[in-house]
Structure formats: structure tokens, C-alpha cells
Amino acid sequence: MDPEPKKPEDSPSNSANSHTPVQPPSPFPDEVLEKVLSFIDSHKDRSSVSLVRKDWYNAERWTRSKLFIGNCYSVSPEIVARRFPRIKSITLKGKPRFSDFNMLPRDWGANVHSWLVMFAKVYPFLEELRLKRMTVTDESLELLAKSFSGFKSLSLSSCDGFTDIGLKAIASHCRNLTELDIQDSVTEDVGGGWLSCFPENFASLEVLNFASLNSEVSFDDLERLVSRCKSLRVLKVNESITLDQLQRLLVHAPQLLELGTGSFLQELTPRQYEDIESAFSNCKNLQILSGLWEANSLYLPVLYGACAGLTFLNLSDAPLQSGEFAKLLAHCPNLRRLWVVDTVEDKGLEAVGSSCPLLEELRVFPADPYDRHHRDGVTELGFLAVSRGCRNLHYVLYFCRRMTNAAVVTIVQNCPDFTHFRLCIMTPGQPDYLTNDPMDEAFAAVVKTCTKLKRLSVSGLLTDLTFEFIGKYAKNLETLSVAFAGNSDWGMQCVLEGCPKLRKLEIRDSPFGNAALLSGLKKYEMMRSLWMSDCNVTMKGCRLLAREMPRLNVEVIMDEESDESQADKVYVYRSVAGPRRDAPPFVLTL
Amino acid sequence: MSTLSREENEMVMMSSEESSNDSELELGLGLSLGGGKAKFKPPSPAAATAAGGGSWDQYARILTAKDFRSGVSTKTSSSSSSSSSSVTKANINGSCGTKRTAESPSSPPGLGVTLFVISLILGESGTTLDKISQVVGWPPVRSYRMNSLANNAKSPVTKDFFSTVDKCKSKNIVVDKNNITKEKGVRKTSLFVKVNMDGIPIGRKVDLNAHSCYETLARALDDMFRPSAAVGPRRSNVDEQGVVAGTRQSLQLLDSSSDFVLTYEDKEGDWMLVGDVPWEMFLNSVRRLRIMRTAEANGLGGHDVKIRFELEFERAWKIVLLADVTK
Numbered sequence: 054m055d056p057e058p059k060k061p062e063d064s065p066s067n068s069a070n071s072h073t074p075v076q077p078p079s080p081f082p083d084e085v086l087e088k089v090l091s092f093i094d095s096h097k098d099r100s101s102v103s104l105v106r107k108d109w110y111n112a113e114r115w116t117r118s119k120l121f122i123g124n125c126y127s128v129s130p131e132i133v134a135r136r137f138p139r140i141k142s143i144t145l146k147g148k149p150r151f152s153d154f155n156m157l158p159r160d161w162g163a164n165v166h167s168w169l170v171m172f173a174k175v176y177p178f179l180e181e182l183r184l185k186r187m188t189v190t191d192e193s194l195e196l197l198a199k200s201f202s203g204f205k206s207l208s209l210s211s212c213d214g215f216t217d218i219g220l221k222a223i224a225s226h227c228r229n230l231t232e233l234d235i236q237d238s239v240t241e242d243v244g245g246g247w248l249s250c251f252p253e254n255f256a257s258l259e260v261l262n263f264a265s266l267n268s269e270v271s272f273d274d275l276e277r278l279v280s281r282c283k284s285l286r287v288l289k290v291n292e293s294i295t296l297d298q299l300q301r302l303l304v305h306a307p308q309l310l311e312l313g314t315g316s317f318l319q320e321l322t323p324r325q326y327e328d329i330e331s332a333f334s335n336c337k338n339l340q341i342l343s344g345l346w347e348a349n350s351l352y353l354p355v356l357y358g359a360c361a362g363l364t365f366l367n368l369s370d371a372p373l374q375s376g377e378f379a380k381l382l383a384h385c386p387n388l389r390r391l392w393v394v395d396t397v398e399d400k401g402l403e404a405v406g407s408s409c410p411l412l413e414e415l416r417v418f419p420a421d422p423y424d425r426h427h428r429d430g431v432t433e434l435g436f437l438a439v440s441r442g443c444r445n446l447h448y449v450l451y452f453c454r455r456m457t458n459a460a461v462v463t464i465v466q467n468c469p470d471f472t473h474f475r476l477c478i479m480t481p482g483q484p485d486y487l488t489n490d491p492m493d494e495a496f497a498a499v500v501k502t503c504t505k506l507k508r509l510s511v512s513g514l515l516t517d518l519t520f521e522f523i524g525k526y527a528k529n530l531e532t533l534s535v536a537f538a539g540n541s542d543w544g545m546q547c548v549l550e551g552c553p554k555l556r557k558l559e560i561r562d563s564p565f566g567n568a569a570l571l572s573g574l575k576k577y578e579m580m581r582s583l584w585m586s587d588c589n590v591t592m593k594g595c596r597l598l599a600r601e602m603p604r605l606n607v608e609v610i611m612d613e614e615s616d617e618s619q620a621d622k623v624y625v626y627r628s629v630a631g632p633r634r635d636a637p638p639f640v641l642t643l
Numbered sequence: 644m645s646t647l648s649r650e651e652n653e654m655v656m657m658s659s660e661e662s663s664n665d666s667e668l669e670l671g672l673g674l675s676l677g678g679g680k681a682k683f684k685p686p687s688p689a690a691a692t693a694a695g696g697g698s699w700d701q702y703a704r705i706l707t708a709k710d711f712r713s714g715v716s717t718k719t720s721s722s723s724s725s726s727s728s729s730v731t732k733a734n735i736n737g738s739c740g741t742k743r744t745a746e747s748p749s750s751p752p753g754l755g756v757t758l759f760v761i762s763l764i765l766g767e768s769g770t771t772l773d774k775i776s777q778v779v780g781w782p783p784v785r786s787y788r789m790n791s792l793a794n795n796a797k798s799p800v801t802k803d804f805f806s807t808v809d810k811c812k813s814k815n816i817v818v819d820k821n822n823i824t825k826e827k828g829v830r831k832t833s834l835f836v837k838v839n840m841d842g843i844p845i846g847r848k849v850d851l852n853a854h855s856c857y858e859t860l861a862r863a864l865d866d867m868f869r870p871s872a873a874v875g876p877r878r879s880n881v882d883e884q885g886v887v888a889g890t891r892q893s894l895q896l897l898d899s900s901s902d903f904v905l906t907y908e909d910k911e912g913d914w915m916l917v918g919d920v921p922w923e924m925f926l927n928s929v930r931r932l933r934i935m936r937t938a939e940a941n942g943l944g945g946h947d948v949k950i951r952f953e954l955e956f957e958r959a960w961k962i963v964l965l966a967d968v969t970k
Binding site for chain 2: 154155156211237268269318320418419422452479481536561562
């Protein structure tokens, strides 16, 4: 088949179509325009390009090779196929983010299969597929494996629905595979036999990440695979791989840029210890390190030799204590991104402040989200310490049990460049623990000081005042997450009437009702989506919204226990594809 | 102390699936007592305090009316009736414990009074924190992350003997007529540990949370590692009496006279015989399993000694904590 389908007759030079206004002839021949446009990668830029004039729209659609669809229900496979004839790479995102926290019933949707059927027909030269929060069945993976002979790169992030049957199909049939990247998948036992299905002469892999699959794989097959794939730069194994096995893998692949270790808990003989230590020291290119399950002070030192060039250290699976953590950090002066568990406590974060001056991103996860063991975790003091030492900090995700307004005010003064500020005070509605005031002042300081703020998650006891400030000052805010906050409709209205760049708004358990919902009528079409759960919105309000805005899909997820008139879970998003055709019975499109 | 722990286990075992459905008891992890509006019936205080464990200071909480009211919702009254969807009830599904059959949830009065008195003496230390475990999706941490951290997080000095109820609980999914599956309770879906058997090169993994007692675990391991010629119902009818003609002998893992013995490596790296400690305690400390030839297992022992030491240590700590009245 001709890989370059001829352009249809609607090329701009032939447009004598009386329906469209006659545009002045383009100063550029199509070929020049297309050549220029082929250099534009960003999908936002391409979107803008396509709106300039009709010939630009056409040139753009012919030259676009990478497709980004932020909400799989905002458009349909047919519409995509009609507009873009030459796509090689597709990114598709499905479920709303709150599905990560089990707030969506199973079988809600976002099944990739109908997309794959279309892709198989229209884009036989597809090379890359990146899916996030979608349901991917084995049938879909088999279809994928068999339909695209040049397929290279598969990334599944927070996806579910597949087992090792589907992965076996990928391993067996995708001869040119360079990337297999599975992140944050569901915890069901997927089965490890797929790894053994790569053919004996298959050596093109550059990225292999199966860290979140919890089945044992055949180590022998893995070792052979790693030794064959000389271009391997990312290897993230799962917990079933032991330290001494890891050593053998590292000997085969010292060129790795990113490594996810397996289990770090194993009794090693002195010889084995030396071996693994020298294996790590030989990894001179390592930039990213993760895994480290059950790592402890005994074996962490084997890593030290590989840490000099580390820019991203992900310890979110390795709850360390402050002492061993500080010792490790001392060897990582170049860290830009750090993910830790709050077992390191404030003391550990002080070490971050002093050891990691280049730090840009910090995420602190709770070891004990339900507070069963009453451990301290981290507090405002740890966050303060980091802000003092790491002036380049612009991304933070911080789970804590106590916070003060004063601390946050100081923190954003120290680090005014925050683009992502996600603070989660774990007890809902908790005030400033020193003054007992609401945390309004804290978030007011965040939005006033951090003018570049794009993403904000608020928590703690918050009144409408917080939202007034957000609406007034957060000019660049794109994503806002709200939980257990606010007093009245006024709060949400402030956000919807302010925040000119708002794209995603997700709200749960807050007293915003129909008036608030309807105040955003004009705005929702400029946003990707709105999620409201367990607020005060009723079916009546949702129906009104749906009636007024036909280009929005207003979906209510029915809960068995809920009152018929309440709309417990509402998901509103713009769409050119009309209402979902695959909605399960508990999703009502109004 | 060991007496108390046994009785404490009895409490846990007595909660059954039917009764928890009837009375909507919050027998979950953080002793979450709130949540669920009109349907909620206050549980007997002792049963509620005892079941669910956590550290000692959770016994020390006075159960006030606040505990029986609804959870953390900030909604106005008009929507209060519908907020129950955001609040799940952490149900124990009666999977903890040994061979006890389902009984009513009421605990023996004597013990109940004792615990309640203790809780009165020690004063109120509970906060709304316990209610967090009721709320779906909060804190916003992904469930896979919660599972792995719960398995790996080192506990500080006091080992949480009684906080193993959560590990006993399997995902309690309710499928209703509309085919909506909902998860009730904390999402602690699986506790996979490796199992190796002497003489067999490939290890397996078993989900301990799919079992409620040693017997079912032993049976599952038997099925896994004993290839049988017989097809067909091999399930719970495979009994412990003797060899069935034509099939390989069952491993009899819990029978001390068998050729094989089931051992586990605990958090400290020690290898212990499986079956000595209460199931929940086992879940709390097991790292991986090994089916060992009896001949090699003779060195294992001192288990009772180890446990006794730990219990005494634990007891000493708890006395210290008991003395701390002010919070």
C-alpha cells in the first residue's frame, strides 16, 4: 500500500467551493507550507496553526503525525480518521483522574478497543501508542500486535483490563518494539510468562518497564533479553527480581539511563555485596533510579557509586528512615526530582534542604494514609526546611497531618516559582494547627505569590475566601482540585468567573450546588472537564446545564444508594462526538 | 498480656459477615465508628474498640456521641441523606481467625466492661482521624501504592500486633443488580508472597489475603505444588485422611508428621514454623514462604521463646503508653 496517500481534490488551490468564503491565495505553495509545518511538534501550536486559515488547516492536518487526545470521549475515532490521514503516534487519555482513587465504578468505560479498530484500518503505519487511564483488554493488545507491522512503542499508564495473554501477543508479534512501558497498572496478578515470549533474535528494546506488574518472570529469559538489547536505556524490573539477579542484569547493561531495581532485601555474602557495589559503580550514565523495595541501611550503600549523576530519585516504594535517607542523599548532589515516603520525617526533609540545592520537584507520600499507626510523618517544618534549601523548587506534592498558614506563606516566599502546588492535609477540613484558623491565608499566599502557578490542590479547612483569592489571582491556573472545602456556591462561582486558563476542575465533598454549577455555563466549553462528586448538585441542575449547552456532555454516575434527585457524581466535558455510545447503564447522559 | 491478645483475637473472629451487614458495624481499621446515616446502629463499645487494633492508644479512646455521628462530610442537611455514597463502611468480612464459626458480634460481657472501663480511665485521644478510613478515595493515594507501603513500612518500636485486621480483610466487593461493583472498606486487595518448595526450581506466589486461616492456605499450597493425576473436584474434599489411591499424596503441610513442613521468613529475617501464631499476627510479619523438607527444618524452633520475648517487650511499652493520660 502506498504510504503516502494522494491528497484529495480539496487542496486549497482548487477551492472554488461556493460555500466557503473565497480566501486570498496563499503566498506559499502547499509544499513549502507543509515542509514548514512539519517542524511543529507541540499539539497546542498545531491547534493554533490549524485555525489560521483553511489552507493552513489542511496543510496542518496532512503534516500532523502525532496525535494527542486528552479526553477520549471528546472526539470519536471516525472524526479523527477523517481529519488526520497520516498519524504515527497517538496519546489517548480516558478516565477522569479521580478514578485512580476508586471513585469510578468498574466498567465505566474508556475502552480503547474501538479506537484500535479504527487505527488498524486507517493508520497501518502506526508506531507509538500511549494510553493513560484506559481499559485495555487482551483482545485489544492482540489486535494491536497484529495490525501494525512497524509498531515500536507501547506505554500503558494507570491502565487496566489486560493480563499476560495480551502482553504475550505484544512480545511475540511486535518485531520492531523499542518500548514497553507499563506504569501504575492495577494490582491484579497479571502473570509473568509474557517476558519469555520475545523471540530469540529480538534485540531492539530500548525501554522496558514492568515494575508495577507483580508476577515473577523467568530471570533467565530476562537476562538473555537484556544482554541482547544493546540499546537498552530504561530498565525497570519488578519486585520479584532479587539483588543478586539485579547485579547480573547491570553487568549486561551498564549503559542504562534509568533503572528500577527489584527487591533490595536479600542476605548477601560479602562477595555478592562487592559485586553489586561494583556493578552500580559501573553505571556511569544513570540519571533516574526507582524501585528499591524493602531497601534498608544495610544495602543502600551499594548504590552510592551510581548516584553522582542522578537527577531523579524515586523512593516512593522504599520507606526509609531519616538517617539512612540523609546518608543516601549526601551522594546525590545533582537531584532535580525526588519522591519519598514520609517515614523520612522532617529530619529527612532537612537533609533534602541541605543536600539538594538543585531540587525542582518534591513529592512526599504517606506511609500510613489512614493513620493506623499514629506515626508523625512530615509536618510544616519539613516543608519549610526544603523551601529554605531548594530555591528552585517548582513542583510539590505534600501529604501531611498538620500545616500552618504562616509556614505556607514563608514557603512560597522562599520559592515563588511554583507551577504545581499540591498540598494534602490528610484530615479533611483541618484548620491551622497552631491558630485554629482556616487555611485560607495559606492558599491566598500561594496564588498571590506564585504567578506561574498552573496546578493547585487545596486541603484543610477552607472558606469561600480561598476561592475568591484563587479566582482573582490565579491567572495561569489550569488544574484545580478541591476536597471538603468552601462554604457556599459563591466559592465555586469565584473560580469559574476568574481563572481565565482553567482547564480541569475536580471537586469532591464540597457544598457547591446548582447555582455554582450553572455559573460556569460559558466556561465549560473552554475547559477539558469538570468533575463534581458528593456536592449539592441535583439532577435538575444538571439537566438545565445539559439543555443550555448542547456541546457539553453532562454525565451523572448513578449510585445505587443515592437519592433519585441528587446528582452524586457529575462529569461534564466538551465533546464534538456527542453523547457516549458506550455508556454503561449507571452513567446517565443528560 | 498474652491472655488479652488471645481474647482480642476472639473479638476479631466473632465478627461475621452477616452481622456486619446487619448492623453496619464499623469494625475496620481505625476503629471508624462514624459514617452511614440512618442505617447506623451503635455497636457495643467493646467490640468496636477491640476489633481493628491499631496501637494501644486506640483502646484509650472514650467513645463519644461524635463517634457515632456521620463522617467528614461538610454538606448541608439537604444533601446529607445522599452523602452516604461517599462514605464507605469498612467491613470486616469475618475472614480473620481460625476455625471459629460465625457468631453474634456481642463480646463476652466481662471483657467488654473491662475494655470500656479502660477506655474511660484513659481519656479521649481519638480524633476524626479514624473516620478517614471510611471515605472512598481519601486521602488521594493510589491503591497500589497503599498496598506496597502497607507491606513494607517499618513500624517503630511498638510492633503492631493488633493492627493486622486490615491485612485479613480482602476486598469486599458488592455486586448489585445493576452490575455496579463497589468497593467497601479499605482497598487492601492482595498480599502476594513468594513460595518456594525444596526441590522445585520455580517459585510461585500466593495471595495471603485470599485466605482466612492456615487450613485454606495449606490447601492452596498443596494444590499448587502437588501435581495430581486426578481431575475433578479436588477442593475442600481433599481431606487429611490418608492417601487417595491413584493420586500423589497431599503434602499435609500442617501435619508435623509429614515429609514437608511449611515455614516462613518474618520481618526480621528469621525463619519460623507456620502455624504457631494467630493468623493475623502471621500476616503482619510474613515476608515469604518456604516448603521445607522436614529433615532440614529440625533446626527451627525457639519460636515460642521469640514470641514470648516480643510479647513482654510489647507489654512493657504499652504500660508506658497507658500511663500517658494527656495527649
